[in-house]
Amino acid sequence: MHTLGRAxxxxxxxxxxAVTLPATATPANAASCVQIYRIYYNSPGTDTRTNTxxxxxxxxxxxxxxxxxxxxxxxxxxxxxxxxKFGTYSLAAGSYVxxxxxxxxxxxxxxxxxxxxxxxxxTGAEKASLKNSLGTVMDTCSxxxxxxGYKYC
Numbered sequence: 393m394h395t396l397g398r399a400x401x402x403x404x405x406x407x408x409x410a411v412t413l414p415a416t417a418t419p420a421n422a423a424s425c426v427q428i429y430r431i432y433y434n435s436p437g438t439d440t441r442t443n444t445x446x447x448x449x450x451x452x453x454x455x456x457x458x459x460x461x462x463x464x465x466x467x468x469x470x471x472x473x474x475x476x477k478f479g480t481y482s483l484a485a486g487s488y489v490x491x492x493x494x495x496x497x498x499x500x501x502x503x504x505x506x507x508x509x510x511x512x513x514x515t516g517a518e519k520a521s522l523k524n525s526l527g528t529v530m531d532t533c534s535x536x537x538x539x540x541g542y543k544y545c
Contacts, residue, residue, distance in 0.1 A: 424524075424531055425457035426453055426461050426483060427453065428451065428452075428522055428531050428533040430451070431450075431451045431452070431543045432452075432542045433513065433518065433537065434542070435510075436448050441509065447494040447495075447496060447504070449512055451520055453483065453488065453522065454487070455486060460484050463481050463489075464480050466522065467527075468520060468523075470518060470520055471519045474505075474511045479498075490503070491504070493511045494507065519534040520533045520534075531545075
């Protein structure tokens, strides 16, 4: 085979390999295995703004990964730009965590926003976003308030 023929063959083979090899996903494009699972936006009973009532409103995340995931400095943001920021925290594989609107003592399965007002809209449109420590949106969940009072995402 002539040198030109070999060069052409190599170029064709390299070109074919480049077309068939999968591209490596960037974190922004990769699906997050930590996702918004449910939002309980209408706490039981009358909205009295007591801490008990505020903590009846929450958002729940689930780690669908097979390994523990760090949520340190991740944020939950609603449509009105209320922001909850995780401190040092990791969510175990297959586990859930609820972030309650009111005040309380953080545990592995329950975190507290510390707000004295309701976050999640009972009526009208609402959107929750989960952002990683770099501010990349990892998941969203939208709803329009209904009589159910909660939304599975």
